[in-house]
Amino acid sequence: MNFIETIAARRSIRVFTDEMVTDEQIKTLLTAGMNAPSARNMQPWHFMVIKDRKTINRIIEICPNGALLKGAPMAILVLGDLHISGDYCALDCSAAVENILLAAQAEELGACWIGVYPRPETRETRGPQKIVQAA
Numbered sequence: 035m036n037f038i039e040t041i042a043a044r045r046s047i048r049v050f051t052d053e054m055v056t057d058e059q060i061k062t063l064l065t066a067g068m069n070a071p072s073a074r075n076m077q078p079w080h081f082m083v084i085k086d087r088k089t090i091n092r093i094i095e096i097c098p099n100g101a102l103l104k105g106a107p108m109a110i111l112v113l114g115d116l117h118i119s120g121d122y123c124a125l126d127c128s129a130a131v132e133n134i135l136l137a138a139q140a141e142e143l144g145a146c147w148i149g150v151y152p153r154p155e156t157r158e159t160r161g162p163q164k165i166v167q168a169a
């Protein structure tokens with residue numbers, strides 16, 4: 035499949051098998067995300083790979099659109115860091131998400147974008163929050 039065919043073939047997939055995505059595939063998805071364009075090349079994203087069932091279930095609880103994660107063996111949370119880039123953060127992260135979805139299609143993995151931003155009810159803080167600073 036060439037690249038345009040991959041783009042045309044991509045569809046949102048909302049039902050999953052429990053087959054685990056390999057580390058090699060995860061690396062491919064993250065590489066695609068990290069190679070997205072970003073305003074002033076600020077790359078204001080963090081990618082959180084979540085395979086732990088308890089954590090996925092917690093996301094389902096706090097994210098109204100998260101129900102489709104019920105059968106998913108893993109999720110990638112794309113976090114926009116407003117300390118790195120303000121105005122363009124959401125756009126930059128959207129480009130990263132789309133790259134990840136296209137890479138998933140190329141890897142013959144089913145995937146779906148779950149919208150959190152910019153709905154206020156999904157952005158508000160629930161429970162204690164800790165700011166973790168990467169060294």
Ligand SMILES: Cc1cc2nc3c(=O)[nH]c(=O)nc-3n(C[C@H](O)[C@H](O)[C@H](O)COP(=O)(O)O)c2cc1C
Nearest residue numbers: 044045046047048099100102128146147148149150
């Ligand atoms: C910003 C954004 C947020 C989305 N959020 C959700 C979501 O929360 N749940 C969902 O099932 N699909 C979500 N989608 C997927 C769209 O519903 C889907 O892309 C659209 O219906 C077109 O279908 P396709 O992806 O199969 O081409 C989202 C897509 C985008 C771009």
